[in-house]
Amino acid sequence: MMEKIEDRPYxxxxxxxxxxxxxxxxxxxxVFSAMYTTQxxxxxxxxxxGIGVSASSLSVSMTTLGLIxxxxxxxxxxxxxxRTLYIKSSVVLAVIPFFIMPFVPSFGLLVLLRFLQGMALAGxxxxxxAFISEEVDRRSASFATALYISTNALGGMTGRFITGWVTEHYSWQTAFIGLGIAGAVIAAAVLFLLPASRRFVPASGTVKEDMQAFLFHLRNPLLLLLFGLGVVLQLSFTGVWTFLPFHLGGAPFNLSLEAISYTYLAYGIGVIGSPLAGWLAGRFGLRPxxxxxxxxxxxxxxxxxGGTTPAVVAGLCVVCLGFFTAHSLTSATVARDARHHKGSASSLYLVSYYIGVASGSTLLSPLWSIGGWTLLIVFAxxxxxxxxxxxxxxxKKIRAGMNG
Structure with missing residues (x-):
């Protein structure tokens, strides 16, 4: 039976x-500007x-916990x-905390709002x-996905840079209100632009069956290795960026917050890192x-x-290139290696990825306290x-067991 023109993928x-x-x-x-804006x-x-470094980092890790x-x-x-209900609701609800946080009397309330904002951002x-895979033609979906992932990196860079720059010149409260206004404009654009789903088919399985799908993946040792890699990659990557302001704000750099915010532009390497990784993988293979x-x-x-600002910035650029290459291809490998319930496998990878974010922003604080930047970097x-x-x-051992 021929597919109706109005039902064909875009x-x-x-x-x-x-x-x-x-x-x-x-x-x-x-979403990604909001998520990393406090870093x-x-x-x-x-x-x-008047709080410690570990407590301060909760403004990042608790947002990530809410997201998970x-x-x-x-x-x-x-x-x-x-899909559309949750995409639209996510942006609208995540805007609201930005108009409340500048007026909270305690850091605990700010962290609570960041946790709730993280839950809202998850949509x-x-x-x-999933929306792209359902509504977009398979030949165009890879292009659409690459553009979407690139805006992930662009958002992470933009949120860090703008917040740092505005805070240096005005205040963090002004930066949050500015992000709230920008978010409201973006929410209006999303509500107007995003078309309704035409090809969505509701899942017929029960929640119990979905949980069984998750457990199926958690019993797959090859996928577990990939989920673990997601944790490790973000643990190290987030650890570097979380403690960077403390490192560059102290001796011998003594940089202002504005100057530090410019280093986050190195994050923009990720905008080209994902498409480049895909092209290289097509020539040489995902694994190598x-x-x-x-x-x-x-x-x-x-x-x-390195003891100079240019050396640190050069290192950050290399970090971003390597990270986004490894992350995008690990995600692709999960989708390839999951034999069933590919959507739940990708969700588990995202969860492991964000566990790494939460861990890198808070659990590495003792390393910073004990050995400063050197110990933190050697570990990362x-x-x-x-x-x-x-x-x-x-x-290699798992493959040998399967073939044995």
Whole structure:
């Protein structure tokens, strides 16, 4: 039976395709700006609220924890009630805390609002890729996905840079209100641009069956290795960026918050890192390029031990190139290696990825307190390489067991 024209998936020639790209791109830009916006403000919070580094980092890790919980819940709900509802609601609800946080009397309330904001933010990453896979033609979906992932990186860079710059010249409260206004404009654009789902088919299985799908993946040792890599990559990557303002704000750099905010522009390497990784993987294979990305990332982390600002910035650029190469190809490998319930496998990878964000922003605080930047960097550079060696050996043993 021929598919009706009005039900066919969108292609590059359709105006609706570009509306989807615009809506999801704007949504992603806001979501990842909001998620990482407090990272350059940690030294400001320690001084203004009279708290320690570990407590200050909760403004990042608790947002991530909220996001993880939101991902688990919304991934179930969006399979049953559609994607657009959660994408649109995510952006609208995540704007509200930005207008409340500047007026809270305590840091505890700010952290609570950041946790709730993280839950709200989860709607976009939980539903966007599924929406693309359902509504966009397979030949155009890879292009749409690459653009969406690029805006993830662009949002992370924008949120850090703008917040740091505005805080230096005005205040963090002004930065938050500005983000709230920008978010309201973006929410209006998303509501207007994002077309209704035409090809969504509600999941017929029960929640119990969905849980069984998750358990199925958690019993797959090859996928577990990939989920673990997601944790390790973000643990090291987030650890570097979380403590960077403290490092560059002290001797011998003594940089202002404005100057530190410019270093976050290195994050923009991720905008080209994902498409470049995909092209290289097409020529050389997923695994070799992913391994190269991990090694490049660790080398870049060690480069930040340089005693000059240019050396640190160069290292950060290398870190971003390696990280986004490794991350994008690990995500692609999960989708390839999951034989059943690919959506739940991708969700589990996202959860592991954000567990790494939460861990890197708070659990590494003792390393900073004990040994400063040097100990933190040596640990952050070593962990991915150690895990890579372990995973290669484990993968070889698992494959041998399957063939035996």
């Amino acid at each position: 292609t590059l020639r359709d105006a609706a395709f570009w509306r989807i790209i615009g809506a999801l791109g704007f949504a992603s830009l806001f 350059p403000l940690l030294p400001v919070f320690t001084e203004e609220f 919980i939101g991902l688990l819940v919304i991934s179930f709900l969006s399979d049953r009630r559609g 976009v990453p939980a539903a966007a890729l 390029v992913r391994i190269a990305g991990i090694l490049i990332m660790s080398a870049g982390i060690l480069m930040t031990l 550079a070593a962990v991915p390489v150690i895990y890579l060696i372990f995973s290669l050996a484990a993968r």
